[in-house]
Amino acid sequence: MPGTRAAAHVPGTRAGQSATLTEIADGVFAYVQSDGGWCLNNAGVIANGADSALVDTVATEARARRLRAAALGLAPRPPRLLVNTHFHGDHTFGNFVFPEAVVIGHERARADITTAGLHLTGLWPDVCWGDLRIAPPTVTYRDRMTLHVGSTQVELLHVGPAHTTGDTVVWLPEQRVVFTGDLVMAGATPFCPMGSVTGSLEALRVLRGLGADTVVPGHGPVGGPELLDANEGYLRRLQTLATGGIAAGLSPRELAVEAGPGPYADLIDAERLVPNLHRAYAEALGAAPGDPLDIPALFREMSEYHGGLPACHA
Numbered sequence: 001m002p003g004t005r006a007a008a009h010v011p012g013t014r015a016g017q018s019a020t021l022t023e024i025a026d027g028v029f030a031y032v033q034s035d036g037g038w039c040l041n042n043a044g045v046i047a048n049g050a051d052s053a054l055v056d057t058v059a060t061e062a063r064a065r066r067l068r069a070a071a072l073g074l075a076p077r078p079p080r081l082l083v084n085t086h087f088h089g090d091h092t093f094g095n096f097v098f099p100e101a102v103v104i105g106h107e108r109a110r111a112d113i114t115t116a117g118l119h120l121t122g123l124w125p126d127v128c129w130g131d132l133r134i135a136p137p138t139v140t141y142r143d144r145m146t147l148h149v150g151s152t153q154v155e156l157l158h159v160g161p162a163h164t165t166g167d168t169v170v171w172l173p174e175q176r177v178v179f180t181g182d183l184v185m186a187g188a189t190p191f192c193p194m195g196s197v198t199g200s201l202e203a204l205r206v207l208r209g210l211g212a213d214t215v216v217p218g219h220g221p222v223g224g225p226e227l228l229d230a231n232e233g234y235l236r237r238l239q240t241l242a243t244g245g246i247a248a249g250l251s252p253r254e255l256a257v258e259a260g261p262g263p264y265a266d267l268i269d270a271e272r273l274v275p276n277l278h279r280a281y282a283e284a285l286g287a288a289p290g291d292p293l294d295i296p297a298l299f300r301e302m303s304e305y306h307g308g309l310p311a312c313h314a
Helices: 061-072 087-097 107-116 121-122 197-210 227-248 253-257 270-284 295-308
Strands: 007-009 019-025 027-031 042-048 051-055 079-084 102-106 140-141 144-149 152-159 166-172 178-186 216-219
Touching: 007 144, 019 061, 019 216, 027 061, 042 144, 042 152, 042 216, 051 144, 061 087, 061 107, 079 178, 087 121, 087 178, 102 107, 102 166, 107 140, 152 178, 152 197, 166 216, 178 197, 178 227, 197 227, 216 227, 227 270, 253 270, 253 295, 270 295
Parallel strands: 051 079, 079 102, 102 140, 178 216
Antiparallel strands: 007 019, 019 027, 027 042, 042 051, 144 152, 152 166, 166 178
């Protein structure tokens, strides 16, 4: 992979808790949690001299404290800035472990973090979440924002609605590195019922235009521009399936049973096909990108299609 320098293993206390910290450009690190499934997201650290910043946190208190230890190993002081790419708890629940940092996000992400609270924890009550406290962004932006971490320029770009309605892309133009949040997945099924299929495709167009050499997805291994191709293919299949399903009079769940994951069967969390098809149907029938859907109902339907609650190893 372009730009990879070094990797360090960050151990956990039990199977499934480990992470890998890899330097992907000078002073830029990807924090990757395997296997990238539900709530096993990626984060990033940008370090320049005595200054550092985080891109996202993680889902549980224990994981967040391991992320903090990893970040403190890269700079003499705790991170000064913390950017959330969107509102989901696996990317934001660990914010409170970094009290020294100014938390930054899109204005809609702040609103959604405040509204959602700890709702995610109720979906998987058996996960050891820890003593979580919500810490939403205290600085928000609307379209774009520039940060400086030492001499490193960091561009925040709002795209979408895509994965959600408040997505942020973190772009380092000098290093040619982009942190995409969950706009891009690697080895995991994309997820857009809270955002848009068409908006996700437009977001991928914007990402291509940046010309990044290294792409840090929201979940799964770091890669290059080929990750954009894989996600685009999945999203275009959703649109094609939805058009045919509507014409055939099939519901999204019926269509998911009939069509299955197809060429994307090797992606984990394939059950996301059901809520993704609901979003594709809604847009094909005239809904605007980001128009709200009944997400709790879609999660229940997804679980029924899956044959039970999807596994979360956070």
